[in-house]
Amino acid sequence: MQVGLTSYLIVAALLFCLGLYGVLTRRNAVAILMGIELMLNAANINLVAFNRFVAPAAVAGQVFALVIITLAACEAAVGLALVMAAYRSLETIQVDEINLMKW
């Protein structure tokens, strides 16, 4: 059976929803970062799928995906660094406990 564009899009949407769910429900900062990774990868699947099925001659989709992977790496590095810093000063990485600036 030929795997079509729709299938890719459904997988990507499910993956995005899983990521969003993780971001919204998790209290652990590392888990939130992981959720964000899922959402980014869902976007990557979309880009690559559209490149393959809509404009196979172009490579713009592939390039975008590569850029996003790079960005995701950077984001993970900065995010984990922040988590490390937060842990060092506050001894927790539970986001609901980091509420120093709250009213």
Add this chain to the structure above:
Amino acid sequence: MLQVAWLIPLLPFIAFWVILFRGRRLPGEGAYVAIGALGLSGLLSLVILGQVMFGGRYQATMVWAMMGDRPLAVGYAVDPLTAVMLFVVTVVGSLIFIYSVGYMHADPRYPRFFAYLSLFAASMLLLVLANNFLVLYAGWELVGLCSYLLIGFWFERPAAARASMKAFVTTRVGDFFMFLGILLLFFTVGSLQFDAVFAAVQTGSLAGPLLTLAAVLIFGGAVGKSAQIPLHVWLPDAMEGPTPVSALIHAATMVAAGVYLVARTYALFFSSPDHLALTVVAYIGGLTALMAATIGIVQDDIKRVLAYSTISQLGYMMLGLGVLGYTAGVFHLMTHAFFKALLFLAAGSVIHAMNTNDIKEMGGLAKVMPVTYVTMLVGGLALAGVPPFAGFWSKDEILLEAYHHDRTLFYLGAAGAFVTAFYVFRMIFYTFTGSLRSHTAHPHESPQVMTVPLIVLAAFSGVIGLVGAPWPLVGNMFHRFVHFEAAEGAPFDLRFAALSTAIAGAGILAAAVVYRWQLVSSATLRRVLAPAYAVLVHKYWWDEFYAVSVVRPVVWVAQQLRTFDVYAIDGAVNAIGVVFVWLSRLYRVFDLYVVDGAVNLVGWLAKAAGGRLRHVQTGRAQNYLLVIALGVIVLAVIGLTR
């Protein structure tokens, strides 16, 4: 030198301020400054007198302010009358200043005394230099102020304080009339310059009853200042001041101002229809001359004798002016300044030695105080009118003019002359002859600083009259110098002079019979003439008359007004206060509950709304993110279903 005549009043005026501020730190505690300033003015006055004698005249005017379209000018003028007055005021004033150094010695307010004296001299000099009514009035009021300050100089004594107030208030009554007169002239003529006013009189634009009214009103001021009936009551009380002040007030400055005023504005008086204004002047003068002289007979206070004498002599001056004897009046003003200053200073010397004013406690002082005795004798002879002393020439001239003008006035004057000689020699006999009646006093001759001015004044009193004597070849020099064109004096009459000398001699003789040889005792006289004595000793009841007719009604009205003030006006003010206090209490309640309530409500509302709404801001990024995601889903659903 005529251009710098303004320096003459300015020098004592500067001295006044310097002494006022520097006081005891000055050489001689201010006395030398005062004497120096007035002495310089005196030298200037002498130079100016000389220049005026040789025809010098000067007048300077500048516009001070505009009243509508009428300019108010100030300025000064030098003419023979002014020059004579400058000479008299500065010379007599300087001698009195020098005398005061001795008399006021060790007084606690010594510098202030000289400051006041300087201001007094400055005011008088300003008055005589004025060439318009405005400056004259300013000087006039300053003189009044200074008299108040100096008469009340020993204000610790209630009598002195009362006397100064009496002098001030009484002269103010006269000043009020004078001010009305000046206003009348200003509104009819439109200028206060003497020249302009006299020109208006000359051309007839100011004439008739209006002119008479203006002249009489102006004369009102002179009546007050020169202590004529009925405003003479202040002068005897003014004796409460230090004796040099009495000399200054009664000889050279204050009282002379009134006579000077009439002489200065003589054109007004002269031109009034039928000489009506002059007749008023003459009769008031004549009555004053006789009445004051008679009161002088019964006074026991040496200064009060001289005070009544001053009133009487001022009456003679007015009489002289009133009977067209312009020169005679001014001449008597000048001679009187010298011999009355002499008499006062000699009396001061006696008081200084005796520590009492009562002549009945004195006696036999001639041996103890020879200089004072001789000088006072000269003054007495001059006052009595014995030739060749000063008073004779001027008084004789006045009587002569009166004789030719109006017999009634002549009889008044002649009777006054007899009484004058009588009272002054009564005083001299009481003081200097017989034996000392007081047992506590230790009289002594006064220091030189007091006797030298006496000697100088005595010399003046001896010879100053000669300038008005009818010399062969040159005639009456004073008359040629100071005269009023239309009022030429009567020629000297030898028989008349003999008559007036006889009157004076008779007065002296009568005094000697009673008080020197005591052929008739004064007690017998008092008994025989009891009704007349009662009248005299009560001074014709003038003070009592004023107490009943003026003082008591005024005090009564004042009390009524006080009652009105306390109950009606204060009550109204307090009522308004109470009403406003209640109103403001109401406003306070309104403020507290309505205005403050509204403000607080607004604040409370904002706070409550904020409290409710703050829960929206959780501070959790995940909540915001959830809202965003839901929002996206809602938007997507809306976008898809449309």
